Amino acid sequence: MxxxxxxxxxxxxxxxxxxxxxxxxxxxxxxxxxxxxxxxxxxxxxxxxxxxxxxGKNRLHLDLSGGDRAPEVARLVELGGDVVRTHDVDDFGWTVMVDPAGNEFCVSDPHGTGDDGAGSQEQGETAQDDTEARDRHADEVADQTPEERAAGDAAAAQAARDDAAADER
Incomplete structure (x- = not known):
């Protein structure tokens, strides 16, 4: 394997x-x-x-998670990353970003951790919901044209800068 x-x-x-x-x-x-x-x-x-x-578009990108998305996105913007766009689908959300060289990667909300102590059936349903949300994410990213990806850049980047500024206050 x-x-x-x-x-x-x-x-x-x-x-x-x-x-x-x-x-x-x-x-x-x-x-x-x-x-x-x-x-x-x-x-x-x-x-x-x-x-x-x-x-052209990355053929492979990293999907990162690990805590509250907004502070992580703000931290990555401060390091030199940039926000491309943000998505929220049902109970799953992610922000598409680029590193300083323009490589896309995503930062998502934590999901499917099973830390809530729920029973195995509920955990199985959560895992299925998470898989479906990730599949929708992959389909949406794959279907985007460069023009569509570029369309939301300025507003999303400004929102991340505003969030970072608010966190500093």
Missing amino acids: LSVNMVTIDCVDLEPMVEFWTQALQTEVAVDWGDFVILRGEPAVGLQRVEEVMP
């Missing part, structure tokens, strides 16, 4: 990407081979220097 042990991000300018992702994931560099850096974690994140990035 295969398992994912690392996800690699291609980047032209390696150093700012290493800085962003170590802070974003609150981790450290595990291995630095000059043109290829591996960050500590499961799965690990690799950052690989390339001559040029492939144009």
Whole structure:
């Protein structure tokens, strides 16, 4: 059985990407081979220097979660990320962001943790609901054109900056 042990991000300018992702994931560099850096974690994140990035939409992106979404998004904006758009479907929400090199990734609300002490049938229903919400998310992201993704950029980025400013007060 295969398992994912690392996800690699291609980047032209390696150093700012290493800085962003170590802070974003609150981790450290595990291995630095000059043109290829591996960050500590499961799965690990690799950052690989390339001559040029492939144009167009990412064919793969990270989905991150782990706490309240709004403060995490604000923190990532402060680190140099940018908000593309925000989605809320039923009880599942996520924010599409880009790192400093323009690679898309998502930050979602925590879900499917089973920490509420519910019975196994209820946990199974929650897991099914979460799977359906993630499937809707994947379908929506895949169906977006670059123009559609760009349409909400300014408003979503301003909302994240406003949230960050409100948190500072």
